Amino acid sequence: MFSLHPRLEADTIVLGDFPLCRCLLMNDAQYPWLILVPRHADLREVHELTEADQAQLLRESSWVSKRLCAQLDATKMNVANLGNVVAQLHWHIIARFEGDPAWPGPVWGKLPAVPYTDEELMETLHILKAALPSDGAVGLNWAV
Template sequence: MSEQFKLAEQLENDCYVLADLPLCQLLLCNDSAYPWFILVPRVTDVQDIYQLDWQDQQQFLNESSMLSELLMQEFAGDKMNVAALGNVVPQLHVHHVVRFKTDVSWPKPIWGQQALTPYTVEQVEVIKSRLLPKLSAITEQK
C-alpha cells in the first residue's frame, strides 16, 4: 500500500468513510435508497483490478467477498451487485450494492435511475453501529 493514497474528490464528496480494512477503505455511498458500499484499495495510480499486484488482488477478493457476505446477512437482500466501472471516477473503486426485488430500480442497474436520497446523520450512525463491530470481529480473526 502506498503512503500517498488519497481518496478521489468525488468519492469524498459522495460518501462517508466507514473503516479501513487491511487493503481497502470502506465507504458508504450517501444514497439511502440502497445499502450501497464502496471498497477503494489504498493504492495509488490504479484504475482496474488487474493493475494491482497479485497479493493485493487476492486481498481485494477476500475483502470484497467478506463484505458481500456480511451485507447480505445484515440487509437480507435478494441479490448482491458488485461492479467496478470507473468511467466517471477513474480511481479503482468497487461498488457493493444490496438489491431487493422491491427497490425502485429493480431489475435495472441503479446508476442514473433516480436522484440520490441522502442519509441523515442518525441513519449513518445506525449503519456504523450495525456493521463496524462485525467487520472488526472478522478482520481481527485473520
C-alpha cells in the same frame, strides 16, 4: 501517497480500513451501498493490481458481501468495478432488494442520491457495525 478522489470524498462516508482497501458508505439512503478503494495511488483497473492484491480485494469484498447479505437478508448482492466517471479504482458492493428503487436494473445513473438524515445514518452505522465486526485478521478497522 493515497488520497480519495474528490468525488468519492464528497459522495461517501469513510467507514474504516481493511488491509488493502478503504471502506466507504455511499451517502445514498436508497441502497445499502459500500465502496472499497485499494489504498494505492493512480490505479484505474482491477487488472492493474498485483495478483496478490486482486485476491485480497476479492477476499475483502466477499467478507463484506457475505455478511451484508446475511444481515440484511438481501435478494442479491451486486459487486462491480465500473469507473467510467470516477477514474480512481473503486469497487462497489451493493445489497439489492426486490422492489428497491432501481430493481432489477443497476443502481448507477438511475436516480439522484438521497443523502442519509443524521438519524438514518446513525441507524445505518449501527447495523453495519453489527454486520461487519472488527475481528482481527480480515475484519474492518472502523474509523467511525
